[in-house]
Amino acid sequence: MASASSADDHARTESVVNGMAQGLRTLDEGVAWFSGLSPAGRQEVLHEVAHYAMQAHITAADGRVGVARSGVKRTANPAVMICMDPPRYGFSGLPADEHVTAFRVLVSVFAVADTRRRQTHCNDGCGHSWHNLPS
Template sequence: MTSTSSADDRARTESVVNGIAQELRTLDDGVAWFSELSPARRQEVLREVGHYAMQAHITAADGRAGVERSGVKRTANPAVMICMDPPRHGFSGLPADEHVTAFRVLVSVFAVADTRRRRTHCKDGCGHSWHDPPS
């Protein structure tokens, strides 16, 4: 994979995830996109989305609200991991059959945390390009 392709992949991930967080696309649309990726790319995306979530300073409360939003059972491994205090990392290390569940949880929790931060830290404007997506 070339560095341009990798940059394009990261930009696409950012677009999909922030589109879901800002309710410009549905979680199911994001899951459909994620499901079409290769197993290796899914792991990369889980690392990227995990990074986004941590940058949004997720809390255990965000984790619980995100799990509810995700439609994933509270007892699923990714749900348990994200609701710990502090939330756990390492979603890309989960077995491949849990990747879609992990994606649903991570994106949903990121959406909760990012919405909270947009309403508090960024309410008067900010320099985050992803808070002003193209129409």
């Protein structure tokens, strides 16, 4: 069973990342939050956000648009990984000095894919709590 702090950490990650995807938080705000986490916390968040991206069914095209929005060079490891067809998701295994870059790429690409899915699959409303955040 997950500890209370683990459940709280998951809820916080979900709130921050989905808030960024919906334009309720800036990328810089999200990066500041992410940078304040412990190295293990950053790895866990990268794993969780990669899972969100998989659930959003990101495409290589989403990857290219998201990388452009992220401010990360398209030749950086995380940018190359996410633009592959199919995308690679091993971001939590990257060296610690690439975690912030990976986070920027992942949340930017997730935002592109999640916006597309909200417009196509949830355009008439849905029960996904993460699509119904208070503004």
